[in-house]
Amino acid sequence: MKATKVLDAKGLACSMPIVKTKKAINDLASGEILEIQVTDKGAKNDLAAWAKSGGHELINHEVDDDVLKFWIRKG
Amino acid sequence: MPVKSMNSKEVTRKVFHKEELFILDVRNEGDFQDWKIEGENFDYLNIPYFELLDGVEEILGKIPLDKEVLVVCAKEGSSIMVAEMLSEHGLSVFYLEGGMKAWSEYLEPVKIGDLRDGGEIYQFVRIGKGCLSYMVVSSGEAAIIDASRMTTTYLNFAKKIGVNIKHVFDTHLHADHISGGREIAASTGATYWLPPKDATDVTFEYRPLESGNSVTIGHTSIDINALYSPGHTIGSTSFVVDSTYLLSGDILFIDSIGRPDLAGMAEDWVADLRESLYSRYRELSEDLIVLPAHFMIIDELNEDGSVAKKLGTLFTENHGLNIDDENEFRKLVTENLPPQPNAYQEIRETNMGKITPDEDKQREMEIGPNRCAVR
Numbered sequence: 001m002k003a004t005k006v007l008d009a010k011g012l013a014c015s016m017p018i019v020k021t022k023k024a025i026n027d028l029a030s031g032e033i034l035e036i037q038v039t040d041k042g043a044k045n046d047l048a049a050w051a052k053s054g055g056h057e058l059i060n061h062e063v064d065d066d067v068l069k070f071w072i073r074k075g
Numbered sequence: 076m077p078v079k080s081m082n083s084k085e086v087t088r089k090v091f092h093k094e095e096l097f098i099l100d101v102r103n104e105g106d107f108q109d110w111k112i113e114g115e116n117f118d119y120l121n122i123p124y125f126e127l128l129d130g131v132e133e134i135l136g137k138i139p140l141d142k143e144v145l146v147v148c149a150k151e152g153s154s155i156m157v158a159e160m161l162s163e164h165g166l167s168v169f170y171l172e173g174g175m176k177a178w179s180e181y182l183e184p185v186k187i188g189d190l191r192d193g194g195e196i197y198q199f200v201r202i203g204k205g206c207l208s209y210m211v212v213s214s215g216e217a218a219i220i221d222a223s224r225m226t227t228t229y230l231n232f233a234k235k236i237g238v239n240i241k242h243v244f245d246t247h248l249h250a251d252h253i254s255g256g257r258e259i260a261a262s263t264g265a266t267y268w269l270p271p272k273d274a275t276d277v278t279f280e281y282r283p284l285e286s287g288n289s290v291t292i293g294h295t296s297i298d299i300n301a302l303y304s305p306g307h308t309i310g311s312t313s314f315v316v317d318s319t320y321l322l323s324g325d326i327l328f329i330d331s332i333g334r335p336d337l338a339g340m341a342e343d344w345v346a347d348l349r350e351s352l353y354s355r356y357r358e359l360s361e362d363l364i365v366l367p368a369h370f371m372i373i374d375e376l377n378e379d380g381s382v383a384k385k386l387g388t389l390f391t392e393n394h395g396l397n398i399d400d401e402n403e404f405r406k407l408v409t410e411n412l413p414p415q416p417n418a419y420q421e422i423r424e425t426n427m428g429k430i431t432p433d434e435d436k437q438r439e440m441e442i443g444p445n446r447c448a449v450r
Contacts, residue, residue, distance in 0.1 A: 015153035018125045041439060042149045049103040050125040 001060055001071050003035035004028055010039045010067060017043045018050055021072070025056065028074045033059070036070045044068060078158040081145055081169040083181035087202050090114045090373065091183075091380035097144045099134075099168075101127070101157050102175070110443040112147060112171075112178060112203070113373045124153035131160045138166060150174040176438060178203035182228045184210075185381045187366065190317045194297045198366060198381055199228065205370045205445045206252050207382055211316055213293025218242040219265075220314065220322055221368045222255040224437060229259060240265045242290055242299075245426075246324030246368060247311040248273035250337040251416035251445040253437050254426050257281075270303075270310030278428035284312055304355055306348025307333030307447070309340070321363040321386055326351055328367045329375040329384050331448035332395030334412055337419055341409045349404055352396060361387030371448050394450065408449050417443040 055075035194213030
């Protein structure tokens, strides 16, 4: 999936993946896609809930070994 | 205002003593709804931390100034962040050390009573998950029943009170938590006992635990008598310890009874469950003190934090023991069941030795309440 920007949040513990995601998405225009890579498994539910409450769309996620990848389209 | 930490032991004390506490839970709504810290006089506010990244101003008015405030998250990081933000506004708040992860793993030992020949029996209350395990000690020896995977807690406790662990039992193959039984037995040289009917697929050596088995702890003969009581699983076995305590496993709880469906055998095991509860247990002395492997709700705790009640009292008060109609009983235990415990199939496979997930994975599998009962 083609992302406008890739955020590497691997190795970071909660709450940092979301703090960084929020900053990164602020730099994007509406409709652009951010790819986020994390290793904190708790990020999955939190990112989904955060995206929803912020009006963004979590369009896909996948697991690659220990790395979770998410694609969020800015709302 | 400085941010202070509160650990699981301190929170457990507040639960036991029915103290007041205001919990600001900053996990996402779904996780909070599914499972939270329960206390009779606890109040709650659930706002996910990711909605507070721009500031905590809008929740300031909702946080009481006249009681202790505990910020809770999954692992600790986000609760520290939110606690610091509140602190900058002049509030004095605590965060939960280690978060819900630590809460799920905390065990509080509670002495249940003395045995007739000088021994003692302890209950380990896993307050966050509602799991109960036991240590029976006598003359320098100990037996452990239904150990959780936090094995160092039992090993350290045994060391502290100066006893050697000789026998380790599981009343059944657990589906809600990972057993520490095998590991404790391996590290102490103790014998590990399992009901053979629950152990048909296990990949390791064990001693078959069957009705009529009697094991003696210490020189003063504390007998542990096994009683076959199928229903939650086909092998489920209860114990009568020192002719006084009935360790009922997941067959009978204080305010509920076991569910027969976690191995996918609800219809087949209903009759066994009924037989165990309505015939076999009826033949036992009503003075026996029931010590189950779980509690479901905080109301089941006694004043001292223990979970224990006379069998005779349960015959009167426990709804699950008072259903005369067999069809009605069948319906209760096979229909409208609560959701299954998180990852229960993987937990069963781990307890059979078929898979060996790492510690992080084991933790994740066990997240949430135990859900082993029907009310």
